[in-house]
Amino acid sequence: MAPHGTASVTIVLSLTAAAVAALPSVEQVKDAAALLTAVRGAVLAAPTVAGAGIYPLRVPFLIAPRGLSNVVAPATVSLVPSADGTRDVGSASVKNTGAHAGVADVFSWGLRSGPIGAGSVDVRAVGVQSLTTGLDGTPLPASDRMLVFAINTYEPWSSAATGEFDILINKDASGTDWYVLSALDHGLATTGQPDGRMGCFLFRGSDEQLVAAAFADAPDNSSTLRCGVLASALALSSGAQPIAYTIQSVSLVSAEADAIAGIGYIDPFAPAISQGASVNLGPGRSATLPLWVDPVSFADQPALGWMIVSPDDASGPAQADTIPVVLPPTSP
Numbered sequence: 001m002a003p004h005g006t007a008s009v010t011i012v013l014s015l016t017a018a019a020v021a022a023l024p025s026v027e028q029v030k031d032a033a034a035l036l037t038a039v040r041g042a043v044l045a046a047p048t049v050a051g052a053g054i055y056p057l058r059v060p061f062l063i064a065p066r067g068l069s070n071v072v073a074p075a076t077v078s079l080v081p082s083a084d085g086t087r088d089v090g091s092a093s094v095k096n097t098g099a100h101a102g103v104a105d106v107f108s109w110g111l112r113s114g115p116i117g118a119g120s121v122d123v124r125a126v127g128v129q130s131l132t133t134g135l136d137g138t139p140l141p142a143s144d145r146m147l148v149f150a151i152n153t154y155e156p157w158s159s160a161a162t163g164e165f166d167i168l169i170n171k172d173a174s175g176t177d178w179y180v181l182s183a184l185d186h187g188l189a190t191t192g193q194p195d196g197r198m199g200c201f202l203f204r205g206s207d208e209q210l211v212a213a214a215f216a217d218a219p220d221n222s223s224t225l226r227c228g229v230l231a232s233a234l235a236l237s238s239g240a241q242p243i244a245y246t247i248q249s250v251s252l253v254s255a256e257a258d259a260i261a262g263i264g265y266i267d268p269f270a271p272a273i274s275q276g277a278s279v280n281l282g283p284g285r286s287a288t289l290p291l292w293v294d295p296v297s298f299a300d301q302p303a304l305g306w307m308i309v310s311p312d313d314a315s316g317p318a319q320a321d322t323i324p325v326v327l328p329p330t331s332p
Contacts (some may be wrong), residue, residue, distance in 0.1 A: 011043050015065060020099040021283055023067035026219040026311045039063050066221070069102025071095070071281060071310035073321035077291055079328050087292045088328055094289060094308060096281035102312045105129075106289060107150050108275040109307035109322050110264020111247060118256040120157035120223070121165070121249040125320050126150065126260070127307035128245070129276045130268040135214070135228050143238065145231040145268040149181065150307065151247065153223045156315035160198045160218035160225050161185035162253045167227070169234060170244040178205050179234055183216045183227045185252070194252075200227040202234070223315040231268045238269040242301035265301035272297035273325065275306070295327055 029036050045057040072095055079088040094104040107127025115122055131146040133139050140146060151165050164184040171178045180203045187195030198218035202211045212233040218225035236243065243266060248259040266272075272294045279287045291306060305325040313319045 009045070013039065013063070017099055017283075020065070020067045021101065023065060023100060025067075025101065026222060029219065036064060039065060067100030067312070068098050068314050069096050069100045069281070069283075069310060069312040070098030070318070071102040071104050071308065071313055071321070072097060073104065073306075073308040073323055075323070076326070077306075077323050079291075079293060079326065081328060082292070087294055089290070089292045092289045092291055092306070092308070092323060093286060094279070094281065095286035096283060098313070099283055100312055101280065101282045102310050104279050104281060104287065104289065105150075105309040106275050106277040106291075107148075107307040107309055108264075108266055108271060108273050109304040110245065110266070111260050111262050112304060112322070113258070113260045113262070115154045116258060118249075118258045119251060119254065120153055120155050120160075121163040121251045121256055121258055122154040123151060123165070123247055123249055123258050123260060124154045124317060125152045125307055125322055126167075126245075126247050126264060127275070127309070127320070128264065128266050130231075130266060130271055131276050134230075135217075140230075143232070145236075146228055147231060147234075147266075147268055148226055148228045149245075150224060150226045150309050150320065151183070151249075152307075152309070152317070152320035154316060156221060156223040159196055159220050160216070160222070161188075161194060161196050163249060163251050165225070165227075165247060165249045167245055167247050171234065171236065172241045172243075179203065179211070180205060181227060181229055183218070183225055186215065188252075189213075198225060200229065202229050219311060221315065222311065222319070224309060224311055224319040226309075236268055240267075240269075242267040265303065267297065267301050270294075270297060272301045273303045273306070291323075293325060293327060298327070 040062040043059045077090045079090040111126035129148040167181040169179040186197040186199035198216040250257040274292045306323045308321040
């Protein structure tokens with residue numbers, strides 16, 4: 001190489017398929033930071049001649065590889081009336097074409113929005129589950145449910161705690177936001193000093209009092225977070241009207257913000273559309289998810305369809321495939 005000249009050198013690092021499959025999932029990294037896999041070393045360029053001012057060039061590197069799943073759901077699902085006529089039923093075949101294990105987690109898809117260029121707070125889709133267990137899998141009393149909201153954005157964040165996502169929950173669709181479920185930095189909400197951990201805080205709208213708090217499921221370098229709240233914390237019980245919800249978001253590090261004009265609905269104790277199912281998929285594996293709609297209840301709590309959340313997929317829309325619901329002609 002001539003004095004003061006430059007040259008491009010390509011260095012390739014690779015992992016075997018088995019090594020990629022063995023990388024920790026986003027859930028494992030969240031629960032135990034020590035599981036984060038790092039590859040480190042140095043690239044050494046050795047001179048071919050000796051002389052004054054000629055030295056080896058050593059360039060250190062450190063990378064944290066991420067094994068990606070690619071769980072793909074169908075774009076549409078055909079529904080037909082069940083044998084007893086109480087539901088419209090169908091199924092979705094999901095497949096993981098990625099190199100890493102993934103999960104297909106089914107939510108009732110309630111809200112959607114096109115991109116507006118709001119970065120990591122640019123909300124794409126919101127869904128909700130109503131579960132009979134707590135977030136730790138412990139069974140709940142028959143009088144309670146765990147509502148889990150999933151929020152998917154168009155662009156990833158390095159840390160979800162750089163933004164705030166507020167789900168406005170209306171207990172009876174009366175037009176008044178009775179509660180606000182806020183996903184934001186735990187330290188900022190509790191001490192005024194950010195600590196980088198995403199929390200879920202439920203505030204009562206009438207007096208802005210804090211009703212409940214928990215940590216959010218919000219992996220770093222991702223674009224989907226999940227926030228749970230008990231129906232009892234919302235003073236909800238069986239037989240009540242479906243709740244209505246919408247969302248707004250704001251960046252805590254820039255002027256970016258978003259707000260969806262639509263409204264989502266769910267009756268936690270009698271959902272009109274299937275949700276809550278979950279299946280783990282190894283690389284190359286597939287599964288069939290049964291789906292259903294109660295056409296009578298659907299009139300009072302309509303949904304856009306199903307939202308299949310896969311946190312180990314590539315960040316962005318791929319982490320939340322959406323399937324629109326199309327009722328058969330015989331349904332009301």
